[in-house]
Amino acid sequence: MNEAHLIKIAEELSINVFQVQAVALLLEEGATVPFIARYRKEATGSLDEVAVTSIRDRLKQLEELDARKEAVLKSLEEHGHLTDELKEKVLGAESLAVLEDIYLPYKPKRRTKASIAKEKGLEPLALAIFEQSGADPAAAAAAFVDAEKGVADAEDALSGARDIIAEMVNENEQARAELRLMFAAKSTFRTSVAAGKEIEGAKYKDYFEWEESVVAAPSHRILAMRRGEKEDILNLSLAPPEENALEILRRLFVKGEGPDSILVEAAVADSYKRLLSRSMETEIRLATKERADAEAIRVFAENLRELLLSPPLGPKRVMGFDPGFRTGCKIVCLDPQGKLLHHDTMYLHQPEKAAELVIKLARSFEIEAIAVGNGTAGRETEAFVRGILQKADGNLKKIQVLMVNESGASVYSASEVAREEFPDLDLTVRGSISIGRRLMDPLAELVKIDPKSIGVGQYQHDVDQTALKQSLDDVVVSCVNKVGVDVNTASAQLLTYISGLGPQLAKNIVAHRDENGPFTSRKELRNVRRLGPKAFEQCAGFLRIRNGENPLDSSAVHPESYHIVDAMSRDLDCTVSDLMKQAEIRKKIDILKYVTDKVGVPTLNDILEELAKPGRDPREKFEAFSFAEGIEKIEDLTPGMKLPGIVTNVTAFGAFVDIGVHQDGLVHISELSDSFVKDPSDVVKVQQKVRVTVMDVDVARKRISLSMKTNPGAAKQSSGGQQAAHPTVNKKMTAPKGKSDSPQKKDKDKNRPFNNPFADIFGKK
Numbered sequence: 001m002n003e004a005h006l007i008k009i010a011e012e013l014s015i016n017v018f019q020v021q022a023v024a025l026l027l028e029e030g031a032t033v034p035f036i037a038r039y040r041k042e043a044t045g046s047l048d049e050v051a052v053t054s055i056r057d058r059l060k061q062l063e064e065l066d067a068r069k070e071a072v073l074k075s076l077e078e079h080g081h082l083t084d085e086l087k088e089k090v091l092g093a094e095s096l097a098v099l100e101d102i103y104l105p106y107k108p109k110r111r112t113k114a115s116i117a118k119e120k121g122l123e124p125l126a127l128a129i130f131e132q133s134g135a136d137p138a139a140a141a142a143a144f145v146d147a148e149k150g151v152a153d154a155e156d157a158l159s160g161a162r163d164i165i166a167e168m169v170n171e172n173e174q175a176r177a178e179l180r181l182m183f184a185a186k187s188t189f190r191t192s193v194a195a196g197k198e199i200e201g202a203k204y205k206d207y208f209e210w211e212e213s214v215v216a217a218p219s220h221r222i223l224a225m226r227r228g229e230k231e232d233i234l235n236l237s238l239a240p241p242e243e244n245a246l247e248i249l250r251r252l253f254v255k256g257e258g259p260d261s262i263l264v265e266a267a268v269a270d271s272y273k274r275l276l277s278r279s280m281e282t283e284i285r286l287a288t289k290e291r292a293d294a295e296a297i298r299v300f301a302e303n304l305r306e307l308l309l310s311p312p313l314g315p316k317r318v319m320g321f322d323p324g325f326r327t328g329c330k331i332v333c334l335d336p337q338g339k340l341l342h343h344d345t346m347y348l349h350q351p352e353k354a355a356e357l358v359i360k361l362a363r364s365f366e367i368e369a370i371a372v373g374n375g376t377a378g379r380e381t382e383a384f385v386r387g388i389l390q391k392a393d394g395n396l397k398k399i400q401v402l403m404v405n406e407s408g409a410s411v412y413s414a415s416e417v418a419r420e421e422f423p424d425l426d427l428t429v430r431g432s433i434s435i436g437r438r439l440m441d442p443l444a445e446l447v448k449i450d451p452k453s454i455g456v457g458q459y460q461h462d463v464d465q466t467a468l469k470q471s472l473d474d475v476v477v478s479c480v481n482k483v484g485v486d487v488n489t490a491s492a493q494l495l496t497y498i499s500g501l502g503p504q505l506a507k508n509i510v511a512h513r514d515e516n517g518p519f520t521s522r523k524e525l526r527n528v529r530r531l532g533p534k535a536f537e538q539c540a541g542f543l544r545i546r547n548g549e550n551p552l553d554s555s556a557v558h559p560e561s562y563h564i565v566d567a568m569s570r571d572l573d574c575t576v577s578d579l580m581k582q583a584e585i586r587k588k589i590d591i592l593k594y595v596t597d598k599v600g601v602p603t604l605n606d607i608l609e610e611l612a613k614p615g616r617d618p619r620e621k622f623e624a625f626s627f628a629e630g631i632e633k634i635e636d637l638t639p640g641m642k643l644p645g646i647v648t649n650v651t652a653f654g655a656f657v658d659i660g661v662h663q664d665g666l667v668h669i670s671e672l673s674d675s676f677v678k679d680p681s682d683v684v685k686v687q688q689k690v691r692v693t694v695m696d697v698d699v700a701r702k703r704i705s706l707s708m709k710t711n712p713g714a715a716k717q718s719s720g721g722q723q724a725a726h727p728t729v730n731k732k733m734t735a736p737k738g739k740s741d742s743p744q745k746k747d748k749d750k751n752r753p754f755n756n757p758f759a760d761i762f763g764k765k
Contacts, residue, residue, distance in 0.1 A: 001025070005062045009055055019045045023055045032499040033474065034481035035538050039558050041602035049478055065096060072103045081106040097180065097283065105171040114167035117160030120149045125157060126164035129263055132255040137161075137263050158263065165264060166271035169253055170279070178248050183280045184287065186240035187214040191225050194235055201233030214238060214288060219295035220652045222288050223459040238281050238288075245272055293463040295652065297471045299681065303456035303650050304472060306686035308479040310442040311622040313402075316368040319361060320436025321385070322409070322428050323377035325349075331357070332432040333365040337489050338440055340422070341365055343429045348377065348384060355388045362389075362396055370399055371439035373406035373431070379632035379660055400624050402439060403660070405648065407455035408446070409434045417448050417493055443483055443619075447476055448493045456686055458651045480542075482618055484556060487525070487543040488518040500538025505531055521549045522559055544615050551577050555614035557607055564594050564607060580611050625689055627660030634661045634699055641694040645706070647684050655684045657692055657706055665704030667692060674710050684708075 001024055010017045022043040026036050033056065037049040044052070069090055076082040076090070086102070093099035109115070117126070125144050129137050141157035151157050169175060193201060193208040201208075207228055212221065228234035249268045254261050315336035322330040328345040335341055342365065346354040361367065372382045386401050412418050413430040422430050437445040451472040452460050460468065480497040487495070487509065495506035508529045513519065522540050525531055531539075541558035548554065552562055568589055569576050578585055591604040610616075628643045630636065637659075645657040648664050654672065656664040667690075672683045684690065693712040695705040 001028075002062070002066070005059060008062070009058050012058065013051060013054060015047070015051065016045065019047055019051075020055055023047065023052055024059060027056055027059070030534060030538075032477070032538055034478060034542070035499045038481070038556075038606075039541055039560075039603070041606075042598065042600040046602050053474060065093075065099070068096060068099060069093065072099060075108070076103070076106055079106065079108070098177070101173045101176045104176075112167060113160075113163035117163045120144075120151050120160055121146070122151070122157055122160040123164055126161040126168070129158075129161055129260045130165050130168065130253075132258065132260045132264060134256070134258050135260060137260050162263060162267040162270060165267035166275065169249060169268055169271040170275040172252070175249060175252055175276070176280075178252070179245060179276060179280050180283060182244060182248060183214075183238075183240055183284045185215060186244055187238050187284055188212065188240070189214060189217055189222075189225060190237045190239075191228065191234045194233055197233045201228065201231070204228040204233050207234055214284065217288070218652050219292035219299075220458060222292040223296060223462045226289065227459070227462055238285055239277065242272075242277075245277065249276075290464075293467060296458050296460070296463050297468050299650060299652060300451075300457040300460060300468065301471045301475045302681050303686045304451050304454065304475050305479060306688075307454060307456055308443050308446055308476065309483070309619050310687045311620045312441040312443070312617075313369055313439050313622050314441075316440060317366055318436045318440055319358075319365070319367045319370045320432045320434075320439075321346075321370065321372045321381055322406070322432040322435055323373055323375060323381040324428070325377050325380075327428070329354075329377070329381055330426070330428040330432040331361065332429060332436055333361055333367065334433065334436045334440070336440075338433075338437045338444075340433055343425070343432065348380060351384070354384070358385060358388050359392055359396065362392075362399060367399055369439065370401045371404045371436045372401065373409065373435045374403050374658065374660075374662075375406050376662065378403060378406075378662070379627065382627075383629070383632065402624060403627065404435050404438050405455075405646075405658070406431070406435050406438075407648075408449040408453040409438075411453040412445075412449045415448070421491075443479060444491065444494050447480065447497060448491070451476065456649050458649075484542050484544050484615060484617075487545055488513065498539050498542050500535045505535060519545050519548070521545060522553045546615075551580055551614070555580075555610045557610045557614075561599070561603065561607060564599065564604070565611070567594065580614055583612065586611055623689075631660055634663050634697065634702065634704065637661065637694050637697045637704065639694050639696060643692055643694065645690050645692050647686055647688045647690060650680050650684055650686060652680070655680050657690060659692065659704070659706070661704075663702050663704060665692065665694070665706040667706045667708050671695070671705075671707035671709055671712065673708065 001021070006017050006020045006024065010020045013020075022040070022045075023036060026040060026043065031040070033049055033052045036044060036052050037047065041047075047055075072090055073082065073087060076086060086106075089102050090099065093102060117123070122144055125141060128135070128140055137158055138154055141154040141161070144157040145151050145153055151160065189210070189212045191207045191210040193204070198208070204224070207225060210225075225234060225236050229236040246269060249272055250265060253268050254265045317336060318334045320332045320334065324330070325348060328347045331344045331346055332340060333342040342361065344357060344361065346357050348354060362370075370385055372378055372385065382401055382403055389396050389399055389401065409431045410427070412434045413427040418430045418434075422433070425433075434445055434448075446454060451457075452468070477497050477499070480494065481499050485494055485498055492503070492506040492510045495501055495509055496503050498506070501509070505528070508531065509525070512528045519525065522543065522545060525540065525543065526533075526536055537560070541556055544555075545553040550562070552559075552565060557565060565576055565579065569579055571593075572579070572585055572588055574582075574585055579589075586608065589608065591601060591608065594604055595601065625644070625646060627645075631641075631643060643659045645659040645665070647655050648658045649656040652669075654666055654668040656666055658664050667684075669677055669680055672680060677683055690708060692706040692708055695707050695712055697704055
């Protein structure tokens, strides 16, 4: 374990070194993030999942940096360049960018103009000119004219010398460091439409003529511009004012005004235009992409968390509908555990037969709720079913009819998981089952689908796929373990995400359950094939056994702490069940009495909370929601309408809201609230129920503009640059010009260091 890494991470996260060390040790031992955060609070000083994840990811980054340092040192040694001073600089590099700058002059490279000039013996001439001693370069160059080496005349020699100087400037660490800062702080994105692509690239119209500061550009616009460039619709460039860059290089390398200095200045300009500007543009492009990816992934992860933790209806007898006109509505009837009892087909164009079928099935299977997918014919099916039930007698009137977001249901239907679960059923029937189960328990059903298919991301195919997968997997694991899983009813897919388990152990648990019947205690998990002590330690606290032998098996109290609860019950002369049922008895517990070297107050407080609400579901209580009646398609909308809706996606520029017309509307960030909004996720969450006002409807383009303001359409907020949050607000954006652009101000500030907005990527120096 690298002590320097531990200290560095502790400083970055403003925590103690012992906390970082504890997490690192636990991770090395195979502990998972949820387990560390929930059951090892004494060791980590009660770090939460966010902090533990940050430590894990930062350790990996620093390990990768160390691996690159080793490779660089090996290369330097093999080529005879390694010195003690150079080794110290390599080992001290705080980022990959700084490390590569150190390595660049010694890095094996293809033949360049400079290397060709060196082969001609012109390096001494270049070094002499670079010294700028005042000598005449032309006179010095005459001594290097050599037809056999390919140096025809003095001008040819000077040209080669300039090439060598240009490469020296390009490989200078200080020059690259200063230019990097300047590029990061002063560059501008510029886009224009590629020739002849105006019609084909209409969706990028907002970027046909666009300028924006690199520092200010939000993630969604960076990713949009890059996508447009990738599709050959947009021309994209990134550069600072050229004079600013040349001024930095002149200050570093031009020492006088003589002929040799003039030649050096020409070499500096050539170095910038031919080498440095391209290199720096590539670096800043990658840095802005990394920054944009991180933000887009963060938004996606937050949206996914809200979706997975949507309130469940719970174990009810549910009828699920996968709506359709031509092929009919596929109907399934499920028991409270989600088991398929019956499936059928209903046709909306045969209303009498359809009504008879729905009533028959509802009565036969004692249906308590109906889930209708929100796809094609969803609103029509919902209205039809509601009408049937309203005319029915008895308890049928009490059945709730609820719309369910069916994003990804078709992906699940065609998946290997669905084929294994229902090998003999049609795809649409599988989809209906998924829709019904989503209503009962969104988390248990959605874990079967690739998160990228659920429809809550932003430019998800443009971001780093490895980083995206890691982040989304972390969210799923966090949510599953936060809620806990009933080991006797959970699918193998759901069990896969439990701490310490994986696909194979999850399948082994299900197989053991099928062969031996339901688990009656957590200790029986030890009998599962290949589930060893370490896996048991990691998973046991997150698995629930309802009505088992030990009442604690239904709680989040870990088996390793059962002896503590037993001691509490003995001291109070009661049973564990009494402790869980009677608050008056629990009030008598003095937790300090049970503190040991390994068990502290944080764990004991968690135990008391669990005794009060064993196996509590952290998700909010389910509340029924209905769209406005009579508003079923986009043509039904008119500006000024106030409608209920459900947030389906939150992005950097606003939120998309389902108002029941098969096309989500956009609440732009400037219309989310009467007060200034910096981050839409501060105001709205996925699955949140909201009330919106229709601002504008474009039927042809299927675009709906909505507002959540008290006074919709009020003047855009001016503070914080909110108007620039989306291209449709300002068609062209340039950096604000003011006094700082005056010649006097530029001269005064030319030596002032730039702030580094990408310090986390390039290092803080």
